[in-house]
Amino acid sequence: YNFDVSIKYKPNRKGVFTLALVTTKEMFEKAYKGNYAIGAFNINNMEIIQGVVSACKKRNSAVILQVSKSALKYAHPVYLKKMVDAAVEETGLDIALHLDHGPDFETCKLCIESGFTSVMFDGSHYDYEENVAKTKEVVDYAHAHGVVVEAELGKLAGVEDEVSVAEGHATYTDPDQALDFVQRTGVDSLAVAIGTSHGAYKFKGDAKLDFDRLAVITEKLENAGFKNYPIVLHGASSVDPDVIALCNKYGGDIKGAKGIPYDMLRKASSMAVCKINMDTDIRLAMTAAVREFMAENPDKFDPRGYLGAAREKIQALVENKIK
Numbered sequence: 001y002n003f004d005v006s007i008k009y010k011p012n013r014k015g016v017f018t019l020a021l022v023t024t025k026e027m028f029e030k031a032y033k034g035n036y037a038i039g040a041f042n043i044n045n046m047e048i049i050q051g052v053v054s055a056c057k058k059r060n061s062a063v064i065l066q067v068s069k070s071a072l073k074y075a076h077p078v079y080l081k082k083m084v085d086a087a088v089e090e091t092g093l094d095i096a097l098h099l100d101h102g103p104d105f106e107t108c109k110l111c112i113e114s115g116f117t118s119v120m121f122d123g124s125h126y127d128y129e130e131n132v133a134k135t136k137e138v139v140d141y142a143h144a145h146g147v148v149v150e151a152e153l154g155k156l157a158g159v160e161d162e163v164s165v166a167e168g169h170a171t172y173t174d175p176d177q178a179l180d181f182v183q184r185t186g187v188d189s190l191a192v193a194i195g196t197s198h199g200a201y202k203f204k205g206d207a208k209l210d211f212d213r214l215a216v217i218t219e220k221l222e223n224a225g226f227k228n229y230p231i232v233l234h235g236a237s238s239v240d241p242d243v244i245a246l247c248n249k250y251g252g253d254i255k256g257a258k259g260i261p262y263d264m265l266r267k268a269s270s271m272a273v274c275k276i277n278m279d280t281d282i283r284l285a286m287t288a289a290v291r292e293f294m295a296e297n298p299d300k301f302d303p304r305g306y307l308g309a310a311r312e313k314i315q316a317l318v319e320n321k322i323k
């Protein structure tokens with residue numbers, strides 16, 4: 001890990017030169033026009049942050065670092081915020097700090113007050129009208145504080161935080177409702193359900209995403225005046241077979257895991273998807289590296305050995321993702 005000591009200072013919104021986190025607004029505008037997407041990686045500790053941002057630095061890429069409610073509980077918002085500030089200072093990259101799957105107004109407010117530049121309010125498990133009302137409340141508060149908001153419509157299968165949705169209870173996003181939702185809430189980006197799911201077990205058979213639905217959602221938004229409206233893809237880890245094989249080689253027991261193939265992520269990025277969420281891939285990379293290091297070095301007990309190996313593995317994974 002090579003620390004960069006040349007620090008770039010940028011003007012903030014008031015024109016003062018300072019190192020600052022950015023929102024996703026400009027990132028998404030560029031991503032939409034350039035037919036690519038920004039990687040959004042879940043962070044919980046220093047090694048994950050450093051692994052992700054050093055990959056982004058190598059590829060000169062903007063990035064979204066996102067924090068779930070359980071990550072806030074695990075690491076504390078102040079530690080996470082200050083480590084992400086350190087990443088901005090060290091790399092000079094465009095980095096947005098985002099709350100992932102914010103469960104309520106209070107958590108969104110806490111993150112806004114803590115200096116996050118983007119929050120997600122996830123009201124997808126509420127009934128439609130309640131999702132609209134609760135999302136609007138977060139949007140109004142966030143916008144008044146210069147923070148952007150992502151919301152979700154439709155239900156992804158899989159497990160996230162304390163919410164678990166069985167495969168049969170997942171519902172794809174309805175395009176008419178998506179337009180109505182964006183119009184009524186003023187939300188800045190929308191996470192949609194088109195067949196992805198959280199976790200390592202996304203498909204029993206072949207991978208399949210409903211790209212036609214994504215195209216219709218985009219078309220309806222465009223026709224109503226929402227040009228280049230950014231769509232977010234959750235549950236987008238690719239669960240690489242070689243990483244699973246490495247875990248299993250060194251004592252792991254992960255069976256039947258399957259993710260989103262890379263060509264589908266590329267297709268989604270060439271469409272309206274501007275943000276691709278990945279957490280499971282980082283967990284798998286980290287676990288594989290730690291297992292391998294432990295097994296190959298039974299006499300070593302310095303945490304910097306196995307955590308350093310994990311950080312390197314994350315860096316390689318993220319570099320590949322961005323490419």
Ligand code: G3H
Nearest residue numbers: 068070071160161198279
């Ligand atoms: O979508 C959820 C993310 O994978 C976060 O998971 O709540 O266990 O941190 P977590």
Ligand code: 13P
Nearest residue numbers: 199234235236237279280
């Ligand atoms: P994965 O479980 O596919 O990594 O998805 C993560 C995610 O959507 C975080 O919000």
Ligand code: ZN
Nearest residue numbers: 160234235277
């Ligand atoms: Zn998610």
